[in-house]
Amino acid sequence: MTKIIPGALVNTMIRDRLVRTSITKDSFLYFFHFYYAHYVKYETADFQKEIIHNLEKSAVENLYIVAFRGSGKSTMVTTAYPIWAILGKQQKKFCIIFCQTKAQAKQHMMNIRAELENNDVLKRDLGPFQEESDEWGSNSLVFKKHGARITVASSDQSIRGLRHNEHRPDLIICDDVEDVQSTRTREGRDKTYNWLRGEVVPAGDKNTRLIIVGNLLHEDSLLMRIKDEIAQGRARGIFKEYPLLDKDDVCLWPGKYKDSKDIEEEKLKVASEISWQREYLLRIIPSDDQVIYPEWINYYDELPGAQHKAYRGTYAGVDLAISSEESADFTAIVSAHVYGRAEKLRIYILPNPIRQKLNFPAQVDLMRDFKATQMPKSTDRFFVESVAYQEALPQMLEMHGIEAESIKPKGDKRTRLSLTSTSIKSGIIKFPRQGCEDLIRELVGFGVEKHDDLADAFSLLVNTTMDHHSQEPTWLMSFLGYEEDRTIYYSDYIDVG
DSSP, rough: TTTOOOOHHHHHHHHHHHHHHHHHHHHHHHHHHHHGGGGOOSSHHHHHHHHHHHSSSSSSEEEEEEEEEEEHHHHHIIIIHHHHHSSSSOOEEEEEEEEHHHHHHHHHHHHHHHHHHOOOOHHHHHHHOEEEEEEEEEEEEEETTTEEEEEEETSSSSOOTBBTTTOOEHHHHHEEETTTTTSSSSSHHHHHHHHHHIIHHHOOOOOOOOOOOOOOOOOOSHHHHHHHHHHSSSHHHHEEEEEEOOOOOBBBBBTTTOHHHHHHHHHHHHHOHHHHHHHHSSOOOOOTSSSSSSGGGESSOOOTTSSSSEEEEEEEEEOOSSSSSTTOOOOOEEEEEEEEOOOOOEEOOOOOOOOEEOOOOHHHHHHHHHHHOOOTTTTTTEEEOOOOGHHHHHHHHHTTOOOOOEEEOOOOOHHHHHHTHHHHHHTTTEESSSSSSHHHHHHHHTTSSSOHOOOOOHHHHHHHHHHHSSOHHHHHHHHTTTHHHHHHHHGGGOOOO
16 A cells, blocks of 8 residues: 555555545545455556546546456456445546346445445445435445435346436446357347447436456457447447557556466466466467457458459359248358459459348349349359258249259368368468458357358359459369360469458
């Protein structure tokens, strides 16, 4: 404590209530190191001071924090800050703290209540308080002297219309509202995001402050989505990331981890490289069975265009769904401009692939419209997976004047996607900067994401295109003992990058 608050001042604050309340009302840094000094077991790190500064400098600015496990973020943000936000200069009246489960919510409430009951100085300065349960099933601490309330709830509890007297929530804190399991699928991540935007944020008012803290769980987790929104100017607030080791491998908390030996001992406790990278270094690394890695994805800014000499046509892979029922898969169409052949083959995936729930007649209509608008040339091709009832679709398309090549899949879905990995990594396949986020998410998360329809259509498109256009020139095939009548054009071997 004395490294933050001078010893002489500490003694004065202990003796004089007016002095301590005056000082701690303006400074959360002093408040935390005085009332919560028993939590400060190591010298406060610079990143922790920065968190405290961002908490105290504004009563309304949204704050989002991703920090390594054991960084003290929950102690500062969830246990201490709500109390200061009421007692201090921000004068908050209604704070809601959200956790993922009711058990976690109960634990947070117990932590806050225990502090108020056992911390005699804090109890005298903030109390009295009383605990209440409301019709929403959430637990609250009410501070009548300050006209304030702290409510702790789980993310599955509805808070529509929740008020404390005339006050709507003016401080909302979300602490670890996701975990590894809930972020495994796009459906789970969407559920949490929609809950935040559809339930939590509307519960507040014009000057409500939103604070979210957590670990790095997934590249598409709630906090990572908000990070992207802030970067794109679609959301406001401060986003901070605090890994245990920075990019130069310098420890952010030297007071706790004095040398590399201490860090290595912490790593041995974790005993999992994936967990260590994710929870301490804030790096998402794939599991051993991942098929496509995100760093393999190559992007393009502009298409070479259909007038390029090496342009062969627009090809589309089609993965069909059996029905449009809610439980059914999606019908997916992934298309690409294809250039060159053999070692000069390049496949430029086009933005905005289609993924819809459609019945059989609607699938025919969709492909007919797609052909008319996106694939007008005779060199353009549909590749349709031919299994079960889907074998009838090429015949139906032919009746409507749409030529489609029926492809019998080889191997299982994972094997087919694996066959595309080398072409993705080498840059033969390129993706647009924007418009293929869902497709890339399915490729990178294959085997984890709930849906893989776009990934199936992609592998069908790529593998069939590779089969058709990766062969060697006729003269070389003849030299090697192959016989095939094929016309070879100079444009087939123009490099398109």
